[in-house]
Amino acid sequence: MRKIYLDHSATSPVRPEVAQVMWQFLTEKFGNPSSLHSFGREAKENLENARNQVANAINSQANEIIFTSGGTEADNMAILGVAGRYADKGRHIITSAIEHHAVLHTCQNLEKQGFKVTYLPVDEYGIISMDDLQKALTPETILITIMHANNEVGSIQPIAQVGALARERAIIFHTDAVQSLGKLPIDVQKMNIDLLSASGHKIYGPKGVGFLYARKGVRLSSLVYGGAQERKHRAGTENMPGIMGLGKAVELVMGEMATEMPREAKLRDDLIKGLQERITHVKLNGHPTQRLAGNVNLSYEYVEGESILLALDMAGIAASSGSACTSGSIDPSHVLLAMGLSHEVAHGSVRMTLGRDNTEEDIQYVLEVLPPIVERFRKMSPLGQ
Numbered sequence: 001m002r003k004i005y006l007d008h009s010a011t012s013p014v015r016p017e018v019a020q021v022m023w024q025f026l027t028e029k030f031g032n033p034s035s036l037h038s039f040g041r042e043a044k045e046n047l048e049n050a051r052n053q054v055a056n057a058i059n060s061q062a063n064e065i066i067f068t069s070g071g072t073e074a075d076n077m078a079i080l081g082v083a084g085r086y087a088d089k090g091r092h093i094i095t096s097a098i099e100h101h102a103v104l105h106t107c108q109n110l111e112k113q114g115f116k117v118t119y120l121p122v123d124e125y126g127i128i129s130m131d132d133l134q135k136a137l138t139p140e141t142i143l144i145t146i147m148h149a150n151n152e153v154g155s156i157q158p159i160a161q162v163g164a165l166a167r168e169r170a171i172i173f174h175t176d177a178v179q180s181l182g183k184l185p186i187d188v189q190k191m192n193i194d195l196l197s198a199s200g201h202k203i204y205g206p207k208g209v210g211f212l213y214a215r216k217g218v219r220l221s222s223l224v225y226g227g228a229q230e231r232k233h234r235a236g237t238e239n240m241p242g243i244m245g246l247g248k249a250v251e252l253v254m255g256e257m258a259t260e261m262p263r264e265a266k267l268r269d270d271l272i273k274g275l276q277e278r279i280t281h282v283k284l285n286g287h288p289t290q291r292l293a294g295n296v297n298l299s300y301e302y303v304e305g306e307s308i309l310l311a312l313d314m315a316g317i318a319a320s321s322g323s324a325c326t327s328g329s330i331d332p333s334h335v336l337l338a339m340g341l342s343h344e345v346a347h348g349s350v351r352m353t354l355g356r357d358n359t360e361e362d363i364q365y366v367l368e369v370l371p372p373i374v375e376r377f378r379k380m381s382p383l384g385q
């Protein structure tokens with residue numbers, strides 16, 4: 001059976017070039033970067049090369065990159081790290097209602113410890129308002145954490161404007177760039193970003209590795225205690241195969257961003273238009289243009305998104321409803337609800353996220369397969385007839 005992967009925002013396949021680099025660091029180049037002998041020195045040199053590859057992608061200094069176990073840890077490190085070090089300056093944090101749970105649950109946990117958190121609302125397209133942000137600022141605000149691009153609907157936030165405002169007020173600005181690295185240009189200097197989280201497995205790198213960029217001068221309390229690795233920010237022997245794979249993946253994804261993103265955006269638009277032409281009562285979730293190149297999130301009214309997913313899976317097409325982390329839960333997506341969708345319409349949402357392996361033929365196949373699926377379910381539903 002033909003198999004089409006349309007869930008690149010959940011995870012992406014590791015590139016052969018990346019796997020090759022990782023294999024070397026699992027086998028002959030197994031040294032510990034903390035060792036003083038030649039094996040250790042070689043590992044240390046490679047570790048610093050990977051750090052440079054990552055720093056180049058976001059215009060930071062290499063010594064501002066801290067390798068982590070992924071996006072979740074980087075988000076935790078940023079938020080808990082700032083809360084731990086700056087609580088004496090204030091105990092107020094501003095975020096948005098549509099952040100990934102790695103940010104939301106961390107903030108909710110801080111609320112239990114006496115911090116105040118403002119969850120900014122979003123408009124119908126999933127975008128925050130700068131006006132709301134301005135109004136939410138208080139003399140107690142120590143951190144603004146707003147994601148660059150949303151994992152479910154692909155909406156892109158005005159992070160350069162957020163960064164400018166935060167810098168003007170001397171408030172630390174963190175952005176979760178897990179979904180945007182390699183897809184949107186990022187310049188931490190120009191965008192006034194103090195902290196930025198990213199992950200390897202969304203950019204054709206390995207799972208379980210990511211990084212936090214922390215601007216020089218921003219102090220963070222540690223999550224993990226032990227050795228002096230990562231400038232004492234993250235103790236523990238470095239995940240060399242993962243880090244080397246991440247470095248390579250970042251370099252490759254940056255090198256093709258200028259050609260690959262317009263290609264994916266064309267496929268995305270063909271898919272959205274094609275489905276809207278073939279199926280009635282379809283709603284595009286997210287902004288029509290201010291969205292990630294590969295993101296297609298549509299609600300099919302009178303049908304359950306989960307039913308569509310299962311039928312697509314049987315036809316060899318892998319998609320998702322809401323974010324991968326919330327699938328399996330019966331609650332509708334917090335992102336779609338924050339955008340004002342009713343529970344019914346939110347339940348009818350299906351996300352397809354494109355990647356570098358997808359082609360025009362894949363889109364045509366989805367356009368053949370999906371409309372009859374929706375039609376069949378609607379015939380069975382009392383509301384859809």
Ligand code: PLP
Nearest residue numbers: 070071072100102151178179199
């Ligand atoms: N932040 C966003 C926006 C994400 O989409 C994800 C993964 O889905 C994460 C954080 C978590 O990253 P990781 O899977 O590397 O922990």
